[in-house]
Amino acid sequence: MDVGWHRVKVVLSVEPVRFPLTGIGRYAYELAKGLQASTAVSELKLFSGTRFVPGLPEPQSASGGGHGLKRLVQTSGLAMEAYRLLMPLLRKQALKGYGEFIYHGPNFFLPPFPGRKVATFHDLSPFKWSHCFDPAKVRYLQKEFEKTLRTADALITDSEFTRKELAEFSGWPLDRIQAVPLAAGPEFRPREEAELRTFLNRYGLEYQGYSLFVGTIEPRKNIDVLLTAYERLPKAVRERWPLILSGYRGWRSDDIHARIKEAERQGWAKYLGFLPADELPLLYSGARLFAFPSMYEGFGLPVLEAMQSGVPVVSSDRASLPEVVGTAALLVDAEDSTALSEAIHVGIEDASERDRMSASGARQAAGFNWRRCSSETISAYETLAR
Missing domain, CATH: 3.40.50.2000 (Glycogen Phosphorylase B;)
Structure with missing residues (x-):
């Protein structure tokens, strides 16, 4: 054209x-x-x-x-x-x-x-x-x-x-x-551990040692349900693979931040704030899983950035998200914290499903x-x- x-x-x-x-x-x-x-x-x-x-x-x-x-x-x-x-x-x-x-x-x-x-x-x-x-x-x-x-x-x-x-x-x-x-920009790509070591050490993270959410901290991103779902995971799982959150502090987010703080105190979550543009792709490619249970997205660029980074994705089935992830992600009802928890557990621990999601995600992302x-x-x- x-x-x-x-x-x-x-x-x-x-x-x-x-x-x-x-x-x-x-x-x-x-x-x-x-x-x-x-x-x-x-x-x-x-x-x-x-x-x-x-x-x-x-x-x-x-x-x-x-x-x-x-x-x-x-x-x-x-x-x-x-x-x-x-x-x-x-x-x-x-x-x-x-x-x-x-x-x-x-x-x-x-x-x-x-x-x-x-x-x-x-x-x-x-x-x-x-x-x-x-x-x-x-x-x-x-x-x-x-x-x-x-x-x-x-x-x-x-x-x-x-x-x-x-x-x-x-x-x-x-x-x-x-x-x-x-x-998604070309900077979102899979990376080996050696390339990420300095960055991960800076934030006290391990390679493929955390689940990730990226987005503005606000009600429509459904972070409350994500925290509830993560809390349902066995204690050993959420402590081994804590939930890392990064993004701007949005409107009406005080209650969400209070819940994140409590999860941080319990040792299974960490809020990094808004990361510089050159660090965000590194945060993605070091993750074990990307969780994005948003209630409403016009596109949902973070799920595309995660798939292009080779990271398995668990996403809500709302709005535009099914269109972007295709069959590459595990799709769940945005309001069902039990189903979300189960999908996250699979995405963290099921090796064959993780391989399928990574390969399928890379193919899906290549179309954009x-x-x-x-x-x-x-x-x-x-x-x-x-």
Whole structure:
């Protein structure tokens, strides 16, 4: 698809690209690189804040003054509303005269723009799981969501699940929404113990000596049920293979952190906080098992990162997760802590099942890559350009 008959001009918002890269920032960064390399894109302009930027931000570059403003805005409902009303005016001015381009917002926000517009929706969590977010932020996101649905020409989602959910939720026709799956970076790969020794020693971990959860510590990730399931394991098993958790401290997570602290006190869990981007792939490839019982995901990148790292996966059967893991993982009902506990036990101790899951996971993960993501995104642009 990279040599499409209709070459397109694209304005891509790279505003989410801030280091260390998290999910949406990684998506925008990899998509920008894919579009830069594509012969189907005749011109690519990168846009951030209220201006065009000369190139893609890189890890060593400062994130700029805008990030401090964004932090301030996110802590005040009044500032958030002022930002919501003022920014479109500044962006509209900057984007004047680019009507022959297609504008792509990689995080569902769309400014006033004279040409055709595409927005990516990664999930509907601010609407389906609004109780897990700051209410001021939810109001802001809901207003932007409605504005995007009124003004977009096409929508992209990360999964078929979100594509159907978005159509049902918004009333948009399915044929104007395209599912384009994400990918895990090449840094997520199997590693031998020798390569990980220094890293593991730093955190007091053993090679294949722990189960792992990676994700924001928040209610929709279902960590309460994961802790209950882990507690059901025989004492010797959970002490031999403790549960390691890594991720940002999310909204309404105090009770979850209290439970993690108690499990740490008992010697079968450890919370590492949010790890730097260069350490996370090492944490994955040193794990014996990856457990991800999330209640709701628009894609579920952590399970893909784990499979690509050669680690057996136990996942919930909710939302987009079955689509991403295929038959490679052990799928369980997200609310059944007994079934989750049994699956984790198998994933830790059953050698033949572990081998099957690792091999099957690697094959499943190979079907997802950033080249495919940019190529299928360009297909969406080309449909609009006709």
